[in-house]
Amino acid sequence: MNNTGNDHVLDVRDLSVSFNTSRGSLRALRHIDISVPQNKIVGIVGESGCGKSTLINSMLRLLAPNAEVDAQSEIIFQGDDVMKMGRSDLQGLRGERISMIFQDPMTALNPVISIGQQMSDILYRQDLNKAQKRARSAEMLAQVGIPDPMRRLDDYPHQFSGGMRQRICIAMALMMNPALLIADEPTTALDVTLEAQIIHLMKELREKFECSMLFVSHNLGLIAELCDEVIVMYAGEVVEQGNVHDLFHRAQHPYTQMLLECDPARIAETRRDLPTITGSVPDLVDLPTGCIFAPRCPKRYELCNESPPGTYEIGGQHSARCFKVRDD
């Protein structure tokens, strides 16, 4: 039953994920509410330990066996709740309606199978013969800028450079024309000049293929370059979200503000003493009471240590999880 009254491709509602570890329950994600509109690029930015990997793994239900998803969590993709899907539906989802690109193209490809074979395998659901599948694969390779695609179908991953391999992964992700493409730090392993090319490619392809994209990165520059909307995560929570201009120019959450101030690319005047955020990420097994960022927040007051803030609207799509937003 399609219950999207909106034009959202993905709606995550109250997602909470914990991991059972020997030290106790590690609360990796807490009450995540995000959505990806049709045909838009949504960026998820956060530092290590913020839970962005857990979040995207949840979407395809690729979590580790010791993960526990809270019962009230809902991940609605094109109207269907992913959390309630059966096995075959889930398989139909993966690779076909939702695709993923990973950080390291070398390990994302099978080293002992030719890329043509790997690409044809993706088309197993389609009623095409071998030659047609090869033709389609070659066509996709051309789309992502691989020269001489027909001949290169028989090559193995190690015969391509890093940048080419990531292009191949992008081609593979888009082959079935998914509605949502999830990219997990796709350029972190690449040199900066290659990164620029890949980002440019992704922009073009997204328009051509008309899919939505969820782009995960720790690089604020890439997020600004590519995304329409941005979600900022910290220690398992969404601390701020909104459209990209609001976020970069009118950030309200202290963490977002400090993150922006720390980015050396944003600091116009050269200076030898760069800003940092003091302290470290809290222990997710032993959560502090109150706001998750309070221990490191220079703007905190009494209330912040006592109870966790809710998500308060700032205007339009822009919201933040901070008492200051509510009280100012």
Next chain:
Amino acid sequence: MTTITPEDTAGADAPIKREPRLAWLWQLLRNPLGAFGLFLVALIVISAVGADFFSPYDYKALDVKNRLASPSWAHLLGTDNLGRDTFSRILHGGQIALYVALVSIGTSLVLGLALGMLAGYGPRWLDNLLLLIFDSVRAFPVIMFALAVITVVGPSLETIIGVVVMTTTPGYARIARNSTLSLKNNEFILAERSLGAGTIRIMVSHLLPNLIAPLLILCSMDIPVVITIEAGLSFLGLGVKPPTPSWGSILNDGYGFIRNTPWLVIAGGIPLILTTLGFTFLGESLRDVFDPKLKKDR
């Protein structure tokens, strides 16, 4: 106004989890197989070391009137064909078995480590030469080789030890060499070199501790193999000389007198089974303990 202070001591007081002493031991004991293995090994070792203390009789003492007796309170496992107390002989057999195993495996370990690290860290030509030697020696099937040597030199414990050392060293050396090769280019080795550390220091202080864990596990698994080789050779009469008790020779005796009493065979066989189980379980559990440990705390 955000106050961001360029602060240098952030993260300075993040807690460090202190690892308890012998953490690996507690982890081993948590694993039921590991605990059982450890128990068996302890049993064997203690009974072997304390064989003189625990034996009710002198293992050589004859009592022909009571030969081939079934187990009783006087003789826990009965007696053999010459009236000697089987239980005492088993305990002393354990001494033989452990002696052979520990001396030969221990020597192989030391030699294998030394040669393997040399091959891995040293110049190419040395590596090639040593590999040639290792592989040639490994080509010999152990038992055949042992039989051939024994025929020439005559049976004795020392011969067995010598044969075992010659045939297991290359295996250990190869593993040590491979680990050395892969560790050689790790950043921490480069860092040590950049600090001016010499070859010996690097090999002993930095490579060795990181190589040794998989080798120790292998040793643990090889001990029952060596014990079985010794028992096998003694069974064939090519191992220890009478009256020295070996589990293998007890088996051999029992085999000849099996129609009179099954107890000799049982007595000879059970310690072998227990030893093999014990060391194998221990080795397997050690593998689990050592491997994920390095990944666990991150």
Next chain:
Amino acid sequence: MTELLEVQDLRVRFRTAGLVQGLLKGLDDPFIDAVMKVSFSLAAGETFGLVGESGSGKTTLGRAIIGLVQAQEGNIRFEGKELVGLKDSEYRDIRRNIAMMFQDPIASLSPRKKVRSQIAEPFKIHNIKDKDPDKEARRLLKLVGLHEGFLEAYPHQLSGGQARRVGVARALSLDPKVIIADEPTAGLDVSVQGEILNLMNRLQRELGLSYLIITHNLPVVRHVSDRLAIMYLGRFVEQGTTTEIFEKPAHPYTLGLLAAVPEPDPDKRRDKLELEGEIPSLMNRPKGCEFHTRCPFAQEKCLNEAPEYKEVAPGHFASCHFPFPDPADAKAVGRHAMPENGNIPKDSGPSGRSEEGAAMGNTMTMGRGN
């Protein structure tokens, strides 16, 4: 200013195929030049940045200076003493004066040794008897802002930032004059990058250290270095003061690098100069100017003649036939026979943008604050 470290025409080669293999493959030169005729100098108290992408040779250069790899030609002079050709044992003394911090902070620490023993190790290596290693270890930890409890920790128990500080402490143990830092901020979150950089800066002021920073991170190097050099395929393609290179880059590769850094401001999205293709393999160096296969300003001369590395402005060096190009002149690179390493031809796929780009008049981000 006295030059502490001087490198002249340094060349580092690596063998790619053995004798027999080389003959079989028909390679007339089974070597690659990881570093090719590099010259620069480092003064006391100065920070010099080596910037480049993969295959640029920057890490190899750093390692050659500290003697971890052998240089085949050229000179490295530290305080006047020649380092090229020294045997390992002779290098030992030099290593009290030049220390290195490695890229992966946890992997560069010996996994089964506590922090205490890692920091004390240099004292043991160099047989320094007149200092108490334990006391020194505490002093050094304090210097880098870690408290004493860390002495008992194993590398796998440390976070990336903590391990880096231990690396700094270890590098400082013998009072070096130069520290070579290989990607000091790699793997660190942006919010903690500053911690390490500020620490290094403070130590430089307090101890008069010189740094050679090896990195591909342009925004960071802009803040921390006095002078820098851009490397491509083992050569310096540009060298000068940081300010000048960021404000008036001379070499097209530098322009490309600067343009490729994404700007964290959504209002500043515009069509930027984009370098096409990929870095050629060191085994297959392009003829003429080695950058011509990717250069948006390449002309006939560039295909045939290698440019000279010369001074194009006071204190500012570059190797380009047409330095200080105008971004508006960026045009399609002519069609060449593409080498097997997969350079993308201009008119296939979605990147047929150079024609459009030139027509639109590419604008570029250049420097900051202009």
